[in-house]
Amino acid sequence: MSRVAAIDCGTNSIRLLIADPLETPNGPGLSEVVREMRIVRLGQGVDSTGELAPEALERTFAAIDEYAALIREHGAGSIRFVATSATRDATNRDIFVAGVRARLGVDPEVVPGETEAALSFAGATSVAPAAAGTRILVIDLGGGSTEFVLGDAHGPLASRSMDMGCVRLTERFWGAQQPTPETLAAARAQVNAVLDTVEESIDLGSVEKIVGVAGTITTLTAAALGLEHYDSSLIHGAETTLSAYESAIELILGADRQTRAALGYMHPGRVDVIAAGALIFGCILQRVASRTEGRITTATASEHDILDGIALGLRPGL
Numbered sequence: 001m002s003r004v005a006a007i008d009c010g011t012n013s014i015r016l017l018i019a020d021p022l023e024t025p026n027g028p029g030l031s032e033v034v035r036e037m038r039i040v041r042l043g044q045g046v047d048s049t050g051e052l053a054p055e056a057l058e059r060t061f062a063a064i065d066e067y068a069a070l071i072r073e074h075g076a077g078s079i080r081f082v083a084t085s086a087t088r089d090a091t092n093r094d095i096f097v098a099g100v101r102a103r104l105g106v107d108p109e110v111v112p113g114e115t116e117a118a119l120s121f122a123g124a125t126s127v128a129p130a131a132a133g134t135r136i137l138v139i140d141l142g143g144g145s146t147e148f149v150l151g152d153a154h155g156p157l158a159s160r161s162m163d164m165g166c167v168r169l170t171e172r173f174w175g176a177q178q179p180t181p182e183t184l185a186a187a188r189a190q191v192n193a194v195l196d197t198v199e200e201s202i203d204l205g206s207v208e209k210i211v212g213v214a215g216t217i218t219t220l221t222a223a224a225l226g227l228e229h230y231d232s233s234l235i236h237g238a239e240t241t242l243s244a245y246e247s248a249i250e251l252i253l254g255a256d257r258q259t260r261a262a263l264g265y266m267h268p269g270r271v272d273v274i275a276a277g278a279l280i281f282g283c284i285l286q287r288v289a290s291r292t293e294g295r296i297t298t299a300t301a302s303e304h305d306i307l308d309g310i311a312l313g314l315r316p317g318l
Contacts, residue, residue: 002077006311011043011086011143038063039269043086113161117147123308143167166277204291213305216277221301222265223248230265236303252278
């Protein structure tokens with residue numbers, strides 16, 4: 001099978017996976033060749049202006065130019081470019097579409113939230129499939145939106161995509177300022193209201209395992225594990241207690257910008273938005289723990305997510 005290239009362009013980051021499709025005992029899989037990430041903040045200001053900012057487009061196109069060179073270098077025969085929350089919301093997304101087409105020769109797929117959720121579930125479970133009968137809740141916490149997918153070994157059973165991400169929440173409640181107890185309380189109230197809506201579609205009380213994906217959650221996992229530096233090999237697959245996550249979240253919410261920036265596992269592009277991401281994840285964990293009456297005591301982090309789901313979708317016949 002020919003080598004594939006998948007690009008996931010979200011609100012905060014743009015990521016590339018070049019891989020060779022293969023068959024595994026668990027079904028279709030991928031042999032990773034290149035995995036790259038750039039923080040470009042494409043969704044800068046979209047929540048308030050409804051448009052992609054010129055400087056955000058410039059940063060994103062520069063990253064795509066780098067990715068195009070890597071795709072050529074490694075000889076990927078098929079390319080799939082998926083754009084998510086920020087691009088869905090932008091009135092000037094035609095500029096973005098034309099820029100991607102000029103650089104890669106493909107049109108970006110501006111996917112609805114439900115498709116984003118299904119891709120996240122496929123990626124998260126591609127290397128750690130659900131045991132028969134086990135209900136997994138995959139949480140993909142992005143910059144502009146958060147996807148919730150409840151599924152089992154046969155695939156997704158229910159999903160919900162909500163406009164609640166770390167960039168969007170930061171811009172709405174404290175922007176470039178340090179969060180205060182008042183702004184944190186207001187943000188927490190809004191997140192909990194969103195979770196009320198999520199529960200209209202997803203039975204959180206039936207969850208038997210939580211799998212969290214994307215940079216906010218893997219960064220919080222690094223904090224919960226007490227890592228000095230970000231180490232994917234230790235983060236991927238780590239089953240961490242909710243109490244350890246709670247301590248990590250309190251650490252992030254209580255730290256000022258300088259302290260957050262000095263953390264060895266913190267990517268510079270996450271410093272300004274990680275507090276909002278931590279607040280969102282904390283509210284989700286508390287809600288699931290409550291609905292399952294304490295049966296859920298841990299959550300598992302996965303480095304495999306929507307990007308892997310996009311690449312798996314490039315396999316012949318899919």
